[in-house]
Amino acid sequence: MKTPKNVIKLLSLPLFGVILLMFIASSDGTFFRHFYPSSIKSIEPDIALELISNPDVLILDVREQEEYEVSHIANAFRYDKRLLNVIPKDQPILLYCTVGYRSAMKADELLDKGFKNVVNLDGGIIHWKNVNQKVQTISGQETDHVHVFNNFYGLWLKKGTASL
Numbered sequence: 343m344k345t346p347k348n349v350i351k352l353l354s355l356p357l358f359g360v361i362l363l364m365f366i367a368s369s370d371g372t373f374f375r376h377f378y379p380s381s382i383k384s385i386e387p388d389i390a391l392e393l394i395s396n397p398d399v400l401i402l403d404v405r406e407q408e409e410y411e412v413s414h415i416a417n418a419f420r421y422d423k424r425l426l427n428v429i430p431k432d433q434p435i436l437l438y439c440t441v442g443y444r445s446a447m448k449a450d451e452l453l454d455k456g457f458k459n460v461v462n463l464d465g466g467i468i469h470w471k472n473v474n475q476k477v478q479t480i481s482g483q484e485t486d487h488v489h490v491f492n493n494f495y496g497l498w499l500k501k502g503t504a505s506l
Contacts, residue, residue, distance in 0.1 A: 438463035
C-alpha cells in the first residue's frame with residue numbers, strides 16, 4: 343500500500359518543529375541575532391564587559407520594569423524615552439534585553455534619531471548570564487535569577503534560574 347504524499351508532509355511538520363526546538367534550545371542564546379536589523383552593531387558579553395568598564399558608557403535595559411527588577415546588569419538603567427532628551431547624541435550606549443531582539447530594534451531606532459555610538463548586547467541578558475557574568479536585583483544584591491520573558495526564551499538560559 344502506498345502512503346499518500348500529503349500524509350507524509352503532514353507527519354513531517356511536527357518532526358521538523360521538534361528538531362527546530364532542539365536546535366534552538368541547544369543554542370547559547372544568540373539565535374535571535376539572525377533577526378536583528380543589519381544597521382546595528384551587536385557585541386559579545388566579553389566585549390561588553392570591557393566597554394562598560396568605561397564609566398562614560400550608558401547601559402540601558404530596554405525590558406519591562408518587572409523584568410528589570412528581577413535582575414539586571416550592574417549600573418544599568420531601565421530605558422525611558424525621556425532620557426533621549428538629555429543624553430548627547432555621541433554618548434556611548436550599550437542596550438540589552440532578554441535575548442537581544444528588543445534591544446536591537448531600540449538600537450536601530452536610536453541610530454535613526456541621530457545617536458552615533460550605540461551597540462547591542464548579542465543574546466541579551468540570557469547570553470550574558472550563560473557566560474557567567476553577574477546580574478543583580480533592584481536592591482543591588484547579586485542573584486542567579488533572570489526574567490526570561492516567557493517559557494520559550496527560558497529554553498536558552500543554561501546558567502542561572504529562570505523567572506517569569
